[in-house]
Amino acid sequence: MLKAPRPEHDAPRAETACDKVGPALSLAEVTVRYGAAGPPALERASLYVRPGEVAALLGANGAGKSTLLRVAAGSVRPTSGCARVEGVDVEAWDRRALARRVALVTQGGVAPAGFRVRDVVAMGRAPHQGLWMRERREDTAAIDDAIARCDLAELAGRPVDALSGGEQRRVAIARALAQKPRVLLLDEPAAFLDVGHRLAFHQLLAEVAARDAIACVFATHDLDAAARFASLVTLMQRGRVIASGTPAQVMTSAQLETVFDTEIAAGVHDASGRAYFVPLLPLQPRVRAPSR
Numbered sequence: 493m494l495k496a497p498r499p500e501h502d503a504p505r506a507e508t509a510c511d512k513v514g515p516a517l518s519l520a521e522v523t524v525r526y527g528a529a530g531p532p533a534l535e536r537a538s539l540y541v542r543p544g545e546v547a548a549l550l551g552a553n554g555a556g557k558s559t560l561l562r563v564a565a566g567s568v569r570p571t572s573g574c575a576r577v578e579g580v581d582v583e584a585w586d587r588r589a590l591a592r593r594v595a596l597v598t599q600g601g602v603a604p605a606g607f608r609v610r611d612v613v614a615m616g617r618a619p620h621q622g623l624w625m626r627e628r629r630e631d632t633a634a635i636d637d638a639i640a641r642c643d644l645a646e647l648a649g650r651p652v653d654a655l656s657g658g659e660q661r662r663v664a665i666a667r668a669l670a671q672k673p674r675v676l677l678l679d680e681p682a683a684f685l686d687v688g689h690r691l692a693f694h695q696l697l698a699e700v701a702a703r704d705a706i707a708c709v710f711a712t713h714d715l716d717a718a719a720r721f722a723s724l725v726t727l728m729q730r731g732r733v734i735a736s737g738t739p740a741q742v743m744t745s746a747q748l749e750t751v752f753d754t755e756i757a758a759g760v761h762d763a764s765g766r767a768y769f770v771p772l773l774p775l776q777p778r779v780r781a782p783s784r
Contacts, residue, residue: 516707517541517564517675522573524559524731533559535731536573541724543674543705546698548718550743551728552752557711558599560728561677564709565596577675591619595673597664599680605653612652612663613638616670638670641696643689657684665693669700676700678710682717690714694721715756715769719743727751739767 517539524534534556541547549557562568563575566582575582577593585593595616616638617631627635639648642662647655652663661684668676678697682690694717701708712718718725719739726736729751735742748756748769755772 516543516545517575517577517709519560519564519575520573522560522563522570522575524556524563524568525571532571532731534563534570537728537731537733538573539564539709539726539733539736541675541707541709543707544702545707545724546701546722547707547709547724547726548722549709549711549726549728550713550715550718550748550751554730555728555751556731557728558679559731561596561679561709561711564675565594565677566590567596588619591671593674595668595671595676597668597676597678597681599683605651607652608648609644609650609652609655609663610635610639610648613644613648613666613670616667619671634670634672638666641669641700642666643692658686658689661685662689662693672704674706676706676708678708680712681710682712682714690717697721715743715748716767719767719769743767743769 518541519537519539521536521538522534523532523536525532537556537560539547539560549560551557559568563570564577564582566575566585566587569583577585577590582590614627614631614635617627617634618625621628621631639645642665644659644662644666647659647663652660655663661681665678665681668678676697681697682693685693697708697710698721700706710722722739724736725739725742727734727742727747734751735747743758745756745758748754748758752771757770757772759768759770760766761768
């Protein structure tokens with residue numbers, strides 16, 4: 493039997509920053525340290541994502557994007573601060589109940605060798621099924637819908653380990669969609685995808701968020717995708733949130749150059765009216781010349 497979320501009125505307590513934000517996904521003043529030495533992976537980072545909103549996390553490697561996603565998913569416990577899903581502290585949820593509400597697509601592998609594509613996508617239904625994992629009508633519908641949306645119908649019977657990197661990413665995304673979460677977290681989801689599938693994925697993400705009122709957060713280095721498909725963009729640098737707002741508010745050349753330490757030209761395409769970004773030269777040398 494699943495454990496219900498811990499009641500919030502068990503005992504009086506002081507109001508925290510999390511009490512002032514909404515119920516979809518909220519992180520308030522979150523700090524994460526993986527060891528006593530060195531800088532924190534996250535330092536007083538806050539994020540608030542409403543149902544139906546698509547949020548992009550932008551930042552250089554090591555900025556803390558992956559750690560933030562893992563805190564939101566409940567797989568990393570913050571040193572301080574709090575993370576809440578639907579207004580309830582992540583640590584208060586029963587793990588199975590949380591898995592019904594939050595799906596995380598990491599940068600890692602999809603599944604052990606030998607599983608077919610449909611088998612892996614069906615794993616997304618596990619939190620909704622009983623002990624014997626019998627597939628019900630609603631499970632079949634969710635699995636088939638996710639396979640179709642991720643353009644995997646022709647690959648459904650193939651072993652996942654026989655697929656290309658881009659195809660495996662689509663399988664991982666389909667598994668998360670089959671889960672029917674309330675919060676969808678994705679770490680570099682478009683990695684390895686070709687141009688067509690990358691565009692189709694970001695469009696799908698926006699459509700799913702709006703249709704199903706899902707709070708979506710994806711970490712990316714794709715500036716154009718963030719500007720085009722995200723309603724909220726959060727810039728991160730060395731574990732801290734530098735700016736958060738609409739793409740127009742935060743994706744300025746000056747702020748992007750600060751975050752990526754690279755000169756970036758920003759403009760608007762004459763025909764489409766969409767913003768575009770062109771990285772130019774690093775502001776500082778990234779690789780030392782070999783000594784002679």
